[in-house]
Protein backbone atom coordinates (compact mmCIF):
# COMPACT_ATOMS: atom_id res chain seq x y z
CA UNK A 421 0.00 0.00 0.00
CA UNK A 422 1.31 3.44 -0.94
CA UNK A 423 0.82 6.47 1.27
CA UNK A 424 -2.56 8.18 1.01
CA UNK A 425 -2.91 11.92 0.88
CA UNK A 426 -5.85 14.10 1.82
CA UNK A 427 -7.22 17.22 0.16
CA UNK A 428 -6.24 19.16 3.31
CA UNK A 429 -2.64 18.01 2.88
CA UNK A 430 -2.60 19.17 -0.76
CA UNK A 431 -4.06 22.56 0.17
CA UNK A 432 -1.34 23.04 2.82
CA UNK A 433 1.38 22.28 0.25
CA UNK A 434 -0.07 24.67 -2.30
CA UNK A 435 -0.65 27.53 0.13
CA UNK A 436 2.86 27.09 1.56
CA UNK A 437 2.29 29.32 4.55
CA UNK A 438 -0.19 31.71 2.88
CA UNK A 439 -3.14 32.48 5.10
CA UNK A 440 -6.89 32.11 4.74
CA UNK A 441 -7.53 35.66 5.92
CA UNK A 442 -9.58 37.94 3.69
CA UNK A 443 -7.69 40.97 2.37
CA UNK A 444 -10.86 42.49 0.89
CA UNK A 445 -14.59 42.26 1.41
CA UNK A 446 -15.30 40.10 -1.66
CA UNK A 447 -13.14 38.01 -3.97
CA UNK A 448 -13.97 37.69 -7.66
CA UNK A 449 -12.97 35.17 -10.28
CA UNK A 450 -14.10 33.83 -13.61
CA UNK A 451 -13.29 30.79 -15.73
CA UNK A 452 -14.37 29.35 -19.09
CA UNK A 453 -16.35 26.22 -19.88
CA UNK A 454 -14.22 23.51 -21.51
CA UNK A 455 -15.03 20.63 -23.85
CA UNK A 456 -12.75 17.60 -23.84
CA UNK A 457 -11.55 16.23 -27.19
CA UNK A 458 -9.63 13.47 -25.40
CA UNK A 459 -11.78 12.61 -22.40
CA UNK A 460 -10.97 12.25 -18.73
CA UNK A 461 -12.79 9.11 -17.65
CA UNK A 462 -11.96 7.29 -14.42
CA UNK A 463 -10.03 8.27 -11.32
CA UNK A 464 -7.02 6.58 -9.84
CA UNK A 465 -7.64 8.51 -6.59
CA UNK A 466 -11.19 9.49 -5.70
CA UNK A 467 -10.28 11.82 -2.84
CA UNK A 468 -7.88 13.93 -4.91
CA UNK A 469 -9.59 13.51 -8.31
CA UNK A 470 -6.46 12.04 -9.87
CA UNK A 471 -7.22 10.70 -13.34
CA UNK A 472 -6.35 7.38 -14.92
CA UNK A 473 -5.39 9.18 -18.13
CA UNK A 474 -4.29 12.58 -19.40
CA UNK A 475 -6.90 14.60 -21.31
CA UNK A 476 -7.14 17.44 -23.83
CA UNK A 477 -9.78 20.15 -24.06
CA UNK A 478 -10.64 23.45 -25.66
CA UNK A 479 -12.26 26.31 -23.76
CA UNK A 480 -15.36 27.88 -25.32
CA UNK A 481 -14.82 31.63 -25.62
CA UNK A 482 -17.57 33.74 -24.14
CA UNK A 483 -19.00 30.87 -22.07
CA UNK A 484 -17.89 31.22 -18.52
CA UNK A 485 -18.83 31.32 -14.87
CA UNK A 486 -18.20 34.41 -12.75
CA UNK A 487 -18.02 33.98 -8.98
CA UNK A 488 -17.85 36.23 -6.01
CA UNK A 489 -17.09 34.99 -2.51
CA UNK A 490 -17.68 36.99 0.65
CA UNK A 491 -16.73 35.87 4.15
CA UNK A 492 -19.62 36.44 6.53
CA UNK A 493 -20.64 35.38 10.01
CA UNK A 494 -24.04 33.79 9.42
CA UNK A 495 -25.19 30.33 10.50
CA UNK A 496 -24.54 28.62 7.19
CA UNK A 497 -23.05 29.27 3.76
CA UNK A 498 -25.35 30.79 1.17
CA UNK A 499 -24.75 29.59 -2.37
CA UNK A 500 -26.54 31.50 -5.11
CA UNK A 501 -26.57 30.48 -8.73
CA UNK A 502 -27.81 33.05 -11.19
CA UNK A 503 -29.55 34.84 -8.33
CA UNK A 504 -31.31 31.76 -6.90
CA UNK A 505 -30.44 29.48 -4.00
CA UNK A 506 -28.52 26.46 -5.32
CA UNK A 507 -30.11 23.09 -4.77
CA UNK A 508 -28.99 21.45 -1.51
CA UNK A 509 -26.73 18.83 -3.15
CA UNK A 510 -24.82 21.52 -5.08
CA UNK A 511 -24.61 23.82 -2.04
CA UNK A 512 -23.31 20.90 0.02
CA UNK A 513 -20.58 20.08 -2.51
CA UNK A 514 -19.50 23.74 -2.65
CA UNK A 515 -19.61 23.96 1.16
CA UNK A 516 -17.37 20.91 1.54
CA UNK A 517 -14.90 22.40 -0.91
CA UNK A 518 -14.97 25.73 0.97
CA UNK A 519 -14.22 23.86 4.22
CA UNK A 520 -10.68 23.44 2.86
CA UNK A 521 -10.24 27.22 2.98
CA UNK A 522 -12.51 28.19 5.88
CA UNK A 523 -11.20 30.14 8.86
CA UNK A 524 -12.84 29.12 12.17
CA UNK A 525 -16.35 30.52 12.57
CA UNK A 526 -16.61 31.87 9.04
CA UNK A 527 -19.45 31.19 6.63
CA UNK A 528 -19.38 32.23 3.01
CA UNK A 529 -21.73 33.86 0.61
CA UNK A 530 -21.04 32.56 -2.87
CA UNK A 531 -22.66 34.24 -5.82
CA UNK A 532 -22.23 32.56 -9.16
CA UNK A 533 -23.33 33.74 -12.58
CA UNK A 534 -23.09 31.28 -15.44
CA UNK A 535 -22.75 33.05 -18.76
CA UNK A 536 -23.77 29.87 -20.51
CA UNK A 537 -26.99 29.76 -22.49
CA UNK A 538 -29.29 27.71 -20.26
CA UNK A 539 -30.28 25.63 -23.27
CA UNK A 540 -26.72 24.87 -24.34
CA UNK A 541 -26.63 21.53 -22.54
CA UNK A 542 -23.19 22.28 -21.18
CA UNK A 543 -22.04 21.31 -17.74
CA UNK A 544 -20.70 24.42 -16.05
CA UNK A 545 -19.37 22.74 -12.89
CA UNK A 546 -15.78 22.66 -14.21
CA UNK A 547 -15.90 26.40 -14.93
CA UNK A 548 -17.59 26.98 -11.56
CA UNK A 549 -14.87 25.32 -9.46
CA UNK A 550 -12.08 27.02 -11.44
CA UNK A 551 -13.84 30.39 -10.96
CA UNK A 552 -14.32 29.66 -7.25
CA UNK A 553 -10.60 28.99 -6.80
CA UNK A 554 -9.79 32.24 -8.59
CA UNK A 555 -12.29 34.07 -6.36
CA UNK A 556 -10.66 32.61 -3.22
CA UNK A 557 -7.22 33.59 -4.54
CA UNK A 558 -8.54 37.14 -4.89
CA UNK A 559 -10.34 37.16 -1.50
CA UNK A 560 -7.24 35.96 0.37
CA UNK A 561 -4.66 37.75 -1.79
CA UNK A 562 -2.62 34.58 -2.41
CA UNK A 563 -1.50 35.35 -5.99
CA UNK A 564 -1.06 31.70 -6.88
CA UNK A 565 0.23 30.62 -10.30
CA UNK A 566 -1.82 28.81 -12.93
CA UNK A 567 -0.44 25.42 -12.02
CA UNK A 568 -1.31 25.86 -8.34
CA UNK A 569 -4.80 27.16 -9.16
CA UNK A 570 -5.23 24.14 -11.44
CA UNK A 571 -4.38 21.69 -8.65
CA UNK A 572 -6.81 23.37 -6.25
CA UNK A 573 -9.57 23.43 -8.91
CA UNK A 574 -9.01 19.69 -9.50
CA UNK A 575 -9.90 19.04 -5.84
CA UNK A 576 -13.37 20.48 -6.55
CA UNK A 577 -14.02 18.69 -9.86
CA UNK A 578 -11.45 16.87 -12.01
CA UNK A 579 -12.12 18.64 -15.29
CA UNK A 580 -12.13 22.02 -13.47
CA UNK A 581 -8.32 21.94 -13.51
CA UNK A 582 -8.50 22.54 -17.29
CA UNK A 583 -10.85 25.54 -16.91
CA UNK A 584 -8.05 27.60 -15.36
CA UNK A 585 -6.87 28.37 -18.93
CA UNK A 586 -8.35 29.45 -22.25
CA UNK A 587 -7.65 27.84 -25.61
CA UNK A 588 -6.34 24.29 -25.96
CA UNK A 589 -5.36 22.72 -22.64
CA UNK A 590 -3.74 19.44 -21.59
CA UNK A 591 -4.29 17.91 -18.18
CA UNK A 592 -1.30 15.70 -17.46
CA UNK A 593 -2.34 12.71 -15.39
CA UNK A 594 0.89 12.78 -13.38
CA UNK A 595 2.15 9.75 -11.50
CA UNK A 596 2.67 10.89 -7.93
CA UNK A 597 0.38 9.59 -5.17
CA UNK A 598 0.00 13.14 -3.83
CA UNK A 599 -1.09 14.44 -7.26
CA UNK A 600 1.30 17.39 -7.19
CA UNK A 601 2.25 16.59 -10.81
CA UNK A 602 -1.38 16.29 -12.01
CA UNK A 603 -2.40 19.70 -13.37
CA UNK A 604 -3.38 21.42 -16.58
CA UNK A 605 -1.17 23.45 -18.91
CA UNK A 606 -2.12 25.54 -21.93
CA UNK A 607 -0.95 24.64 -25.46
CA UNK A 608 0.04 27.39 -27.85
CA UNK A 609 -2.26 26.46 -30.73
CA UNK A 610 -3.54 29.03 -33.18
CA UNK A 611 -6.21 27.66 -35.45
CA UNK A 612 -8.80 30.35 -36.16
CA UNK A 613 -10.70 28.16 -38.66
CA UNK A 614 -11.47 25.48 -36.04
CA UNK A 615 -15.12 25.39 -34.91
CA UNK A 616 -17.17 23.68 -32.22
CA UNK A 617 -20.94 23.60 -32.86
CA UNK A 618 -23.47 22.57 -30.21
CA UNK A 619 -26.43 20.43 -31.19
CA UNK A 620 -28.97 20.54 -28.36
CA UNK A 621 -30.91 17.37 -27.79
CA UNK A 622 -32.19 17.64 -24.26
CA UNK A 623 -32.06 20.18 -21.45
CA UNK A 624 -33.09 17.65 -18.82
CA UNK A 625 -30.61 17.16 -15.96
CA UNK A 626 -28.67 13.93 -16.45
CA UNK A 627 -29.89 10.82 -14.67
CA UNK A 628 -26.47 10.08 -13.18
CA UNK A 629 -23.64 12.52 -12.43
CA UNK A 630 -20.23 12.03 -14.08
CA UNK A 631 -18.59 11.24 -10.74
CA UNK A 632 -20.89 8.26 -10.06
CA UNK A 633 -20.87 7.17 -13.71
CA UNK A 634 -17.08 7.16 -13.78
CA UNK A 635 -16.73 5.20 -10.57
CA UNK A 636 -19.33 2.67 -11.66
CA UNK A 637 -17.50 2.20 -14.97
CA UNK A 638 -14.10 1.74 -13.34
CA UNK A 639 -15.55 -0.69 -10.79
CA UNK A 640 -17.68 -2.87 -13.08
CA UNK A 641 -16.98 -2.43 -16.81
CA UNK A 642 -14.87 -5.19 -18.38
CA UNK A 643 -14.05 -2.76 -21.21
CA UNK A 644 -12.56 -0.14 -18.90
CA UNK A 645 -9.23 -1.99 -18.80
CA UNK A 646 -8.48 -0.89 -22.36
CA UNK A 647 -9.36 2.78 -21.77
CA UNK A 648 -6.34 4.45 -20.09
CA UNK A 649 -3.79 3.30 -22.70
CA UNK A 650 -6.18 4.05 -25.59
CA UNK A 651 -6.75 7.59 -24.30
CA UNK A 652 -3.04 8.29 -23.78
CA UNK A 653 -2.32 7.18 -27.34
CA UNK A 654 -5.21 9.25 -28.74
CA UNK A 655 -4.02 12.31 -26.88
CA UNK A 656 -0.52 12.30 -28.37
CA UNK A 657 -1.91 11.99 -31.88
CA UNK A 658 -4.54 14.67 -31.26
CA UNK A 659 -1.94 17.21 -30.18
CA UNK A 660 0.04 16.50 -33.37
CA UNK A 661 -3.14 16.88 -35.44
CA UNK A 662 -3.92 20.21 -33.75
CA UNK A 663 -0.42 21.46 -34.40
CA UNK A 664 -0.82 20.55 -38.09
CA UNK A 665 -4.37 21.97 -38.12
CA UNK A 666 -5.55 18.66 -39.50
CA UNK A 667 -9.31 18.49 -38.86
CA UNK A 668 -9.71 15.02 -40.41
CA UNK A 669 -7.11 13.53 -38.11
CA UNK A 670 -8.23 15.46 -35.03
CA UNK A 671 -11.92 14.84 -35.71
CA UNK A 672 -11.54 11.11 -36.31
CA UNK A 673 -9.51 10.69 -33.14
CA UNK A 674 -11.84 12.83 -31.01
CA UNK A 675 -14.91 10.98 -32.28
CA UNK A 676 -13.32 7.55 -31.73
CA UNK A 677 -12.17 8.62 -28.27
CA UNK A 678 -15.68 9.74 -27.26
CA UNK A 679 -17.20 6.51 -28.60
CA UNK A 680 -14.61 4.41 -26.75
CA UNK A 681 -15.43 6.26 -23.52
CA UNK A 682 -19.16 5.65 -24.03
CA UNK A 683 -18.45 1.99 -24.84
CA UNK A 684 -16.80 1.56 -21.43
CA UNK A 685 -19.89 2.98 -19.73
CA UNK A 686 -22.37 0.99 -21.77
CA UNK A 687 -20.53 -2.16 -20.65
CA UNK A 688 -20.75 -1.14 -16.97
CA UNK A 689 -23.04 -3.21 -14.75
CA UNK A 690 -25.62 -1.74 -14.51
CA UNK A 691 -25.05 0.07 -17.80
CA UNK A 692 -24.69 3.83 -18.11
CA UNK A 693 -26.12 5.06 -21.38
CA UNK A 694 -26.57 8.81 -21.82
CA UNK A 695 -27.67 8.77 -25.46
CA UNK A 696 -31.23 9.45 -26.52
CA UNK A 697 -32.67 8.38 -29.88
CA UNK A 698 -31.92 11.87 -31.24
CA UNK A 699 -28.28 11.57 -30.14
CA UNK A 700 -27.90 8.55 -32.38
CA UNK A 701 -29.79 10.29 -35.19
CA UNK A 702 -27.31 13.19 -35.09
CA UNK A 703 -24.36 10.79 -35.08
CA UNK A 704 -25.76 9.09 -38.17
CA UNK A 705 -26.33 12.41 -39.91
CA UNK A 706 -22.70 13.33 -39.21
CA UNK A 707 -21.53 10.06 -40.79
CA UNK A 708 -23.84 10.54 -43.78
CA UNK A 709 -22.54 14.07 -44.33
CA UNK A 710 -18.97 12.81 -44.10
CA UNK A 711 -19.67 10.32 -46.88
CA UNK A 712 -20.41 13.33 -49.09
CA UNK A 713 -16.97 14.79 -48.39
CA UNK A 714 -17.81 17.18 -45.52
CA UNK A 715 -15.24 17.08 -42.77
CA UNK A 716 -17.48 17.11 -39.71
CA UNK A 717 -16.98 14.99 -36.59
CA UNK A 718 -18.59 14.80 -33.16
CA UNK A 719 -17.84 14.41 -29.51
CA UNK A 720 -20.29 13.61 -26.69
CA UNK A 721 -19.83 14.00 -22.93
CA UNK A 722 -21.74 12.49 -20.03
CA UNK A 723 -25.09 13.55 -21.47
CA UNK A 724 -27.17 13.29 -24.65
CA UNK A 725 -26.02 16.47 -26.41
CA UNK A 726 -23.65 16.43 -29.36
CA UNK A 727 -20.75 18.79 -30.09
CA UNK A 728 -19.70 19.02 -33.73
CA UNK A 729 -16.09 19.59 -34.75
CA UNK A 730 -15.30 21.13 -38.15
CA UNK A 731 -13.54 24.07 -39.76
CA UNK A 732 -14.52 27.23 -41.58
CA UNK A 733 -14.19 25.34 -44.88
CA UNK A 734 -17.24 23.15 -44.17
CA UNK A 735 -19.20 25.60 -42.05
CA UNK A 736 -21.90 26.31 -44.64
CA UNK A 737 -22.66 22.64 -45.22
CA UNK A 738 -22.75 21.89 -41.49
CA UNK A 739 -25.08 24.78 -40.71
CA UNK A 740 -27.35 23.88 -43.64
CA UNK A 741 -27.60 20.30 -42.37
CA UNK A 742 -27.99 20.96 -38.66
CA UNK A 743 -29.83 24.27 -38.68
CA UNK A 744 -29.33 26.94 -36.05
CA UNK A 745 -26.48 25.53 -34.01
CA UNK A 746 -24.51 27.63 -31.54
CA UNK A 747 -20.96 27.94 -32.88
CA UNK A 748 -17.65 28.71 -31.16
CA UNK A 749 -14.11 29.50 -32.32
CA UNK A 750 -11.97 28.24 -29.43
CA UNK A 751 -8.54 28.82 -31.05
CA UNK A 752 -6.84 31.24 -30.94
CA UNK A 753 -7.44 32.39 -27.45
CA UNK A 754 -9.51 35.57 -27.44
Ligand code: PMV
Nearest residue numbers: 456459460578579630721722
Ligand atom coordinates in the same frame (compact mmCIF):
# COMPACT_ATOMS: atom_id res chain seq x y z
O1 PMV B 1 -14.82 16.50 -13.97
P1 PMV B 1 -16.10 15.77 -14.10
O2 PMV B 1 -16.38 14.90 -12.91
O3 PMV B 1 -17.26 16.68 -14.41
O4 PMV B 1 -15.99 14.74 -15.35
C1 PMV B 1 -15.89 15.12 -16.68
C2 PMV B 1 -16.20 13.98 -17.58
C3 PMV B 1 -16.34 14.28 -19.08
O5 PMV B 1 -16.92 15.54 -19.28
C4 PMV B 1 -17.23 13.22 -19.69
C5 PMV B 1 -14.99 14.21 -19.80
C6 PMV B 1 -14.07 15.37 -19.65
O6 PMV B 1 -12.85 15.15 -19.80
O7 PMV B 1 -14.51 16.52 -19.46
